[in-house]
Amino acid sequence: MKSFFTKSFFILFLFVTSIEVYCQDISIENKTEDIIIKKDTSFVKHVNVTFKKSDQVLLYPIFYDSELEKISNIQVYTKKGSRFKPLKDKVVVEDDVELEYIASKKVKSVFIPPGAEARVSYTVDCKELMYFADLRFFSNNKIDTLKYNITVPNTFQFAHNTIYKDSLKYLSVDSISSATMTKWNIEVVPEKTEPDLLALFGIYRNKKAPLMRTIVVPSSYQGDEMKYMNDWYLQKVETKRGLNPKVLQKINELTKGKSEPMEIIDILYSYVKNNFKYVAIEIGMGAFIPTHANEVFSNKEGDCKDLSNFLSEALNYKGIESHIALAATYDHISDCDFPSLSAANHVVCLAYLNDSPIILDPTDPIHSPNTPVQSIQDRSILVVNSNGGEWHKAQSFTPSQNLIDYKINLKEDSDKMLMRGGFEVKYNGISGNFLRREFEHLDQEKTNASIKKHFKLVFGNHPIGDFTVTPQPKLVEANGKLSINGKIFNDADSRILFLDFLPQPLETQERGELLEGTHLGSNLSKKVRLKIEMKAGFQVFKPIEHNFTNEGVSLTLKISSPNYSTVVIDYDFICDHNSVDKENSKAINEILTSFKKIVNDPIILKKKG
DSSP, rough: HHHHHHHHHHHHHHHHHHHGGOOOOOOOEEEEHHHHHHHTTTEEEEEEEEEEEOOOOOEEEEEEEETTEEEEEEEEEEEETEEEEOTTTOEEEEEEESSHHHHHHEEEEEEEOOHHHHHHHHEEEOOOOOOOOEEOOOOOSSSEEEEEEEEEEEEEEEEEESGGGGGGEEEEEEHHHHHHEEEEEEEEOOOEEEOOGGGGGOOOOOOHHHHEEEEEEEETTTHHHHHHHHHHHHHHHHTTTTOOHHHHHHHHHHTTTOOEEEEEEEEHHHHHHSEEEEOOOOOGGTTTTTOOHHHHHHTTOOOOOHHHHHHHHEEEEEEEEEEEEOOOOOOOSSSSSSSSGOOOOOEEEEEEETTTEEEOOOOOOOOOOOOOGGGGOOOOOEETTTTTOOEEOOOOTTTTTTTEEEEEEEEEEEESSSEEEEEEEETTTTTTTHHHHHHHHHHHHHHHHHHHHHHHHHHOOOOOOEEEEEETEEEEEEEEEEEEEEEEOOOEEEEEEEESSSOOSSTTTOOOOOTTOOBSSSSSEEEEEEEEEEEEOOOOOOOOEEEEEEETEEEEEEEEEEEETTEEEHHHHHHHHOOOOOTHHEEEHHHHHHHHHHHHSSSEEEOOO
């Protein structure tokens, strides 16, 4: 009877606290994973977790993929005196994990009673060796010591690469070899990070935490891990290729009378982007391996790997060499520069035109060929092909190619406090992608309202009107009327002009100081020219200049008076970074702070004597 009430209380507790239980502040004395690689390319993990004494009920979650992993032999122990003894009435509750696109994830929640030190042990069997893709050196919980002991038979080789290890207080990696196997011993004081349920499934959005990326390869591939991953993935994908007559007929209809490769690329790329729905339902290895190309065509839906594989097949059929490539987007924990499934979260298509590679992302509705794919700029991708694969650096425009060019002309109105005029701006390259996305996802009325709101914020919440926005593949143009009020004041011997309505260097960011991990969309350069015609004359003044340069970021600003009634402000801003990180955050924020101080300081216009 006592056991029944204990379990009932636990189930009620789990039901009420829901997902918040996984964010408990659990203190763990040590955690050990003994990982054994088997010759049949499966592996097993024996996990032991020792918890510090707690006055609260704890729930320890074991997340796993029900298609690839089997959890068994869960044991709970509590400390009695100096020994740990098995808990007679252990409680383990299993539930599905509610994620939009991963359908095979489950969680076993283990009940840890309060009032004593406790230990949980369990075994994880996995049938797919490639799934052993990382060792996490971070945790939502406080762990004093984390150990990984890996046994690798000599028919295999273990390769690894650690990212962000500078943030670790302690890391030790060593190995001992025998005639039959190599044992790796890894000990670390893991970094405590903020709770993030998605990180438990390898979805590391904007996360920068220490991680060892891993791959176990047959000895014949020693020193050529990239080729092994390429060959493994290619073997899996080959069974998902081949186009049936119905698909070939549609491709022929779309490209009838067309012979220029670039024109064919445009037609087929646009067809997939505009006619196939993005749907991702991942089950087991389906998280990595695409659905068959014919099924993707039949259903007119798929995710990045499905659509890229179909597009690649269509292009190859038309005689345009094409491959799929594994990639890591800007918000992934690492670059895809190491052959591990943990180093990639995206798949794109790579076509060759006159031997020059062109990256195509059919899941990005605003991407145009021969422009960078915004989410993977400057990142490595692994091109999967029959030649053993190859690394390729994704294209990025230079800041000058992403030029944002503002021209603003204002005239002082008769009431001496109001300035009226207009503005025009050109977003070159991919700097205007944030505006293109408005046109893609919203109807015309909502798009106009959203873009109007954007430019109103750009000019410090001053009203704009009669604006138009014209998106083109490599250029977005916008213009409109502008009214600025309350920025001119009269004094006895001078007039005071404030410029805090001037467009900010990074207009898509509302924060004055940017945090590490902030994605800027692209590198860029920005030119702003503001010309103000004043009603009353003033003394021509010596130009005021400001110059700042640091770590790939620069700002040059000049305030001048070409004649007695005109004030001109010119500034040039360059930011050669896509994201804010540890290395550039100080430089970026110092320049943004300097700009704010400049435009907040008034310009004193002395009256003509």
